Each structure stands twice: as C-alpha cells, then as structure tokens.
Amino acid sequence: MAMKLYFDPRSRAQVAKWMLDEAEVDYEIVPTLIREGAHKRPEFLKINPAGKLPALVDGRTRIFENAAICMYIAEKYPGKRLAPAVGTPERGRYLSLMVYSTAQLEPSMGDSLLKIKSNNSARGWTDFEQAKDAVERELGDGPYLFGAQFTAADVMIGSMLIWHRAFGGRTNRPKLDAYIHRLQARPKGMKFG
Ligand SMILES: N[C@@H](CCC(=O)N[C@@H](CS)C(=O)NCC(=O)O)C(=O)O
Numbered sequence: 671m672a673m674k675l676y677f678d679p680r681s682r683a684q685v686a687k688w689m690l691d692e693a694e695v696d697y698e699i700v701p702t703l704i705r706e707g708a709h710k711r712p713e714f715l716k717i718n719p720a721g722k723l724p725a726l727v728d729g730r731t732r733i734f735e736n737a738a739i740c741m742y743i744a745e746k747y748p749g750k751r752l753a754p755a756v757g758t759p760e761r762g763r764y765l766s767l768m769v770y771s772t773a774q775l776e777p778s779m780g781d782s783l784l785k786i787k788s789n790n791s792a793r794g795w796t797d798f799e800q801a802k803d804a805v806e807r808e809l810g811d812g813p814y815l816f817g818a819q820f821t822a823a824d825v826m827i828g829s830m831l832i833w834h835r836a837f838g839g840r841t842n843r844p845k846l847d848a849y850i851h852r853l854q855a856r857p858k859g860m861k862f863g
Pocket of ligand 1: 704721722724734736772
C-alpha cells in the first residue's frame with residue numbers, strides 16, 4: 671500500500687513532497703485544502719493533532735512535522751543515501767541540523783519576514799542573521815551540507831531558505847543564494863503552488 675501524503679500545494683507540505691520525490695518512492699497525494707478547512711476536520715486531527723500540514727501515513731504509522739517525515743523517509747530507504755548512515759560520525763551533525771531547521775531556523779525566518787525584533791536570548795532561537803551565519807558555517811564549501819552528498823538536511827534547511835525568498839525575503843548572502851539556486855535547479859527540487 672502506497673504511503674499517503676496529506677497535501678495542499680500552497681503549504682509546507684511541499685517540503686515533504688520534495689523529500690518523497692528525491693527518494694523516488696511511490697506515494698499517493700491526499701488533497702487536504704487549508705482554504706476548505708480540511709486540516710481541522712476530526713479525521714485529520716487523528717493523524718496530526720496540531721491540525722497542520724503536512725502529514726504522512728504509511729500503513730499503521732502516522733508522522734507529522736516535516737522534519738520527522740524527512741527523517742522517516744531517509745531511514746526507511748537507506749539505499750537512497752538521503753542521510754548519513756547510523757553509526758557514522760556525520761550522523762550527529764545530521765540529526766542536529768534536522769532539529770535546528772525547525773527549532774531555530776524556521777522561527778527566526780518567521781520573525782524576519784514578519785519584521786519581529788527581539789533581543790531576548792531566552793527564546794530558543796537566534797535572530798535570522800545569526801541563523802544565516804550558522805547555516806553558512808555548516809555549508810562550508812558545499813555544494814551541500816554534507817559535501818557532495820545531498821541529504822534530508824538540505825531539504826529541511828534549504829526549503830526554509832527557499833520559502834524565505836518566495837515570500838520576498840533576501841538573504842544578502844551570495845553563498846546562501848548560490849545554495850538556494852543549486853537546490854532549486856535539482857530535477858526534483860521543491861515546486862510552489
Ligand atoms: N513545523 C510544521 C509547520 C506546519 C505548518 O505550519 N503548516 C501550515 C501550512 S504552511 C498549516 O498547516 N497551516 C494551517 C493552520 O495552521 O491552520 C512542519 O514543518 O510540519
């Protein structure tokens with residue numbers, strides 16, 4: 671039975687779709703349109719209690735949050751090499767970047783787009799400038815976060831930067847802009863709308 675991706679094309683469900691497409695696996699799209707309120711219906715809340723997209727169902731397994739979905743796919747299909755293997759030294763950095771993408775990069779990007787300024791370091795995330803510094807450090811000479819190996823970390827970190835640009839944000843960092851273009855030029859790169 672094919673995995674089911676609960677999907678609205680105008681949502682972050684595009685991130686999970688990008689990951690599934692990079693993995694080249696079979697899945698079925700279950701249209702779940704936000705404008706129709708489909709993500710707040712009781713049957714969907716049984717899959718994602720937060721009432722947000724995306725969600726993925728694989729048999730009796732349900733997964734919500736893009737980072738979890740991406741890690742699940744990378745783990746389910748190790749032959750696709752979309753994550754450093756368990757037991758390798760890179761694995762720790764990979765797990766860190768997956769969580770970082772959503773715990774720090776995503777809210778700092780949101781602050782930046784919404785022009786929210788906060789100097790409160792007690793928040794769990796830095797401002798977007800510092801987040802960009804962190805991503806640049808981790809990217810190093812690239813081309814991807816793990817050198818020549820494209821991974822789920824590029825899907826998560828890259829999609830945040832791509833969203834930021836799509837919503838009119840500018841990084842003012844040539845290295846990050848080149849990274850964004852490289853990701854979007856991939857044949858299975860994230861699409862919008
Ligand atoms: N951190 C979550 C974010 C999910 C999220 O915010 N999804 C938005 C779509 S872009 C949503 O479902 N919004 C509708 C709502 O909250 O009512 C993830 O990566 O899965």
